Amino acid sequence: MKEILFISCKKRVPSSFKTLFKKVSFERLNRIQDSLVIVDYHCLSKYPQFKVNNYPGKVFLLYIDKNNRKPLKCMNKWGFFDYIREEESYYEVLIKIRKANDFMKLKKENKKLKEYIDSLRIEDIQLHCFNWQYFVENIASLIEEVKKRDSSLSLVIFDIDYFRQINETYGWEFANYIIKKVVNIVRNLISPQDKIVRYREDSFVILSPFRSLEEAKKIAERLKQRISQCEFKYKNLSTHIGVSLGIVNTEKDNLHNYREIIIALEEALKNSKLEGGNRITLYRDLLKKTKSPQEKIPDVEKKITDVESLRRRIRYLNREVNQNLLDTVYGFAKAIEIQDLSTAHHVEYVARIAKKIAQELGLSPQQVNDVYHAAILHDLGKIGISPKILLKRGKLNKEEEEVIKTHPWIGAEILREIHALRGAIPAILYHHERWDGTGYPLGLKGEEIPLSARIVALADVYAALTSKRPYRKAFSKKKAIQIIKEKKGKYFDPKIVDIFLKMIKE
Template identity: 40%
Template sequence: MNKKIKLLVLCRENENISELKTLLKKIKSSYKFSTSFSQGLSWLKKDRFRIILVDIDSFSLYPQRIEKFLKRAKAYNPQLLFLIISNPAFLNLARKFLGKGLSFYIKKPIVEQEIKIAVEYLSRFYELAVRNRELKEKLEAFNKKIESFSLIDFLTSCYNYRYLLKRLEEEIKRAQRYLRNISLVSIDIESLVDINEKYGEDIGDLVVVQMANILKKRVRGNDIVCSGGEGRFYIILPDTSKKEAKSFSERIFSYIAGHKFGTKSKNISLRVNIGIAVYPSEGINSPSSFIKASQKALATSKHSHNPITIYSHKLVFKGEIQDVESLQKKLESLNRLVSEGLVDMIHGFAKTIDAKDSYTGRHVEDTAIIAEKIAKKLKLPPQEVENIKHAAILHDLGKVGIEEKILSKKGKLTPKEMKRIKKHPLIAAQILKSVHALSGAVPAILHHHERYDGKGYPYGLKGEEIPLSARIIAVADVYQALISDRPYRKAYSKKEAIEIIKKESGSQFDPKIVKAFLEIVK
C-alpha cells in the first residue's frame, strides 16, 4: 500500500505498547497510542483514523466503558473499524465486542504476519466503505435531481400535473391538522388551438410560457403555480379563503386582459376563464376531487358570461334544470339521441383518421378489438368497456393535426418532428373535449402514451396515476403496432411482439394489464 494506514491504539500496559509499536512500524502504519478512553476520544476529534486497535487485556475490568467508548468513536466516524487483541483468557470478553463495527480478532501472542493481514484487510474495507458512502450520497443527489426533473413541465418550467397531485395531498393534510383553508385556482387560455393554427406552434408555445411567467411573478412566495398542459394552469393558494382567492383571480384576470402576448409583430390579446375551489368544501376530500371541483368551476366559466366561477357542490351550468324530475326527463331524451348518433359519430371520426393515414385507420380498429377483450377480461363495467372501445378507435385522432410527411416518414424523426408527434394526444383531447357523449373516452386518449415507470408523455404520470383505460390501450396500441408493417420497419411476428410486451411489463406497461393481455392472445 502506498499511503500509511492511520491507527489509534488503545493500550495501557507498557510492555504491550512497546511490542505493538515494533510491529506497527514494520507495516507502514501511522499510529497514535492512548492509555485512556478520554485521551482516545480527544485524538478522534482531531484526526481521521481508519482503525482502532484495542488491547482488551488492558481494560478487562471496564467492559462497560469499552463499549461506551466504541459507540462514541463510531459517532465521530461511522466508517471506523476495530481490531481487537487479547489473551485467550479474555476471549469471551473480546467476543462481546465483535460486530461493533466490523471487528477483526487476533489472539495473543501476536504474530507479525497476522497483524499485517488484519490491518491491511480492515484498511481496504474502510476504503470501500468510504467509497460506498460517497457513491450513495451521489446517487441520492442524482435521484433527487431526477425526481425534481420529473416534477417540472419543460415548456414553462412550472411544476407539472404530477407535482400538483403530490403537493395537494400534502396541503390537504396540513389544512386538516391546522384547520386552515386552501384555494385551488384553475386558469385556462381560450382559443389556444386557434392561436397555434393561425400563428404556428412556436408562437403558441411562447404565449403559454409568457402566461406562466406572468402567473409566477404575481403569486405570493408560498403559492405554487403548476402547468396542466395545453394552456391550463393550476395555482395552489395555501391559507387562502374563498374571498381572498376571488380577489386574487380578479387581479390576474384584469392584468391578462390588458396585456399583449406573442411578439412585437404578432401582438395577441388573450381571454382566460378561471375556476376556484376551496378546501374544506362538500365533495372535496382528496387531490383528485379538489382538481375536479376547480375544473367544474372552470367549465362553468367557459359556458357563462362570468369568467370567474367559485365551486359549490350545487353548481350547475346556466340553463340547467334544477328540478329533479324535469332534469331526469331531459337526460333520458339526450341519452336517446346520443345512443342513436354515437356510433355514427365515432365511425365518422375514424374515417377522418383513415383519410389522413391509412395505417392509422386500420390500426385503430384492430387496437379497439384487443382493448375491448382486455377490458372484458378484467371484468370492467359495461359502460367502461364501451368507453375503452371508443377511446381505442379514437386514440390517434390527434394525428389529423400532424403533417402527412411526418406520419409517413421512413427515416428517424428529428427532435422537432418527435415533439410534433407527441402533441397528438393533446390535439385529440382538445378536439373531443366539447363532445360530451365521448367524455368517458378522453382520459384514455389523452394518457395512452404515458408509461408505467413515469417516463411517458404528455404529463409523465406514473403507475396508477395513469387512468386504467389508458393503461389498457397502451398495451393494445403497442402490440398492434408491433405486428404491423411501418414505413421504417417490417412487422414483428406475433411471438416476437408478445415477448417485447412481456419484457416491458413493469416499465412501460402495467403488469396487471400485461397478464390479462397474455391470457387473451394465447
C-alpha cells in the first residue's frame, strides 16, 4: 500500500492514525503523483475552489468529526470516494482505506486501457505507425504550431510502385513483408519529431514539422535510394521495388488547410506515377508549369465523334500494345530454346497440353488464355541462369539446384509489370509446386497452389519426360504416362491427372 496523505487545518494528525497518514498541504498536492488522500472537512471552507476532479490519478476520502450529521451530502458535493468518522476504530478505517486503494488500482488500469484504446484509434497496429485518423485529427494543430514558431510543415508522400502486381503475383504474405520492411527503412531514416502515417494500403505520408523543403527533399532522396538498393527476400522469393514520391511544404506551396494539403500531395504523387514511377515530384514544380490555354487536338481525336468510336479506338490500341508486348516476351522465350536445343519446341508442346486441359476443365476463355501464355513463358526465368548449369550433362550439385530453383521468380519479376500478362504470372511463379507440399518456391500444398500452376506443372513434366535431355534419353509415351500416374496425389492434382489421362487416350 502506498503512503497515505492527510490534509488538515489542525497542527497534528489524529493520534490513532499516526502510523497510517502523512500530513501534507493542498499546495504540495500537485507535486505528488498518484496517491490516496484524506482531507479534513474543516479545510474545505478555506479552499472553496477544491474539486476532486482537479486531481486525476488520486482518490480522496473525507475525514469528518462526530458532530457532522450529513456525511453523504458533504461527500457527494466535492466528489469524495468515501468518508471516515473521527470515532471509527483503526480497523474500520483500515477497511475503508483498502477499498479506496483497490479503487485507485482499478482507476489506473482503466486509464491504461483508455490510453490503449485511444492508441488503437490512431495507430496502425500491424506496422506500428500512425493511421490516417491521426493525420485528420492533428494536421490543423500542426499547421498552427509551425505558424506560431514562424516555420513550416513539410510532407513527403510515397507509394510502392506496382504493388498490386506484387500482391497478385507473390501473394499477401510477401506483400505484407515488403510493406513492413519499407516502413522500417523509413523509420531508420527519419528523426523522432517526424511521424509516419499510413495513407492507403501501400501509400504513406511522412509528417515533418519545422523542416524546410530542402530538408524534406533530402529525406525523400535517401528513401528512394535505400529502397531501390534493397533486395526484398522472403523464403525462396526475392524482388526489387521502387517508390514514387511527392513533396509539399506549407510555406513554399502556400497551403493552409487539410484539403489543400491532400490535393497537393495527390497531385505530386500522381505526377511521379505518370512519369514512370521511382521518382520524386515537388508540388511547387507542378505549380510552375504553365499549360497552353488552347492545346492542339491530335488528328486521331478529331476523328472520334462519339463514345462508341472512342471505345473501338481504345480497344484497337490496347490490342496493338498487348500484341507488341507478347511478341517481345515470346521472343525471349524462343531465345531460351535456341540456347538449349534439347528443349526446342518444348514450350509449344507444353502450351498445347495445358490449353487443352484448361478447356476440358471448363475455364473461361480469358483463363484459358492465361494458362496458354503461362505455358509458353513458364521457363522464361531460365534466361537468367548460366548455360553451364542449363546444359550440364549429369546430375546438378546442391548449389546448382538452388540456382535452377530461382527461375520461376526471375520469370515472374520480368513479367509482373506487363498488364497483359498479369493473369499468367501465378502459373509461371508456382508451376514447380507439388500437390503434397514438397515443391518450390514456397512449398504450397493442394489447392493452395493456383489452378493454372497445377495445369502447367503437369503439362511441363509430361512434355519434359517425352523429350530428349542432355542427361537422359526421352521416355516413351507409355512410360511417361505411368510416371504421371505414380505421382498422382503426390506431385499432381488428382483431378487434373484424370482429365489429362482421358485426354491422352482420345
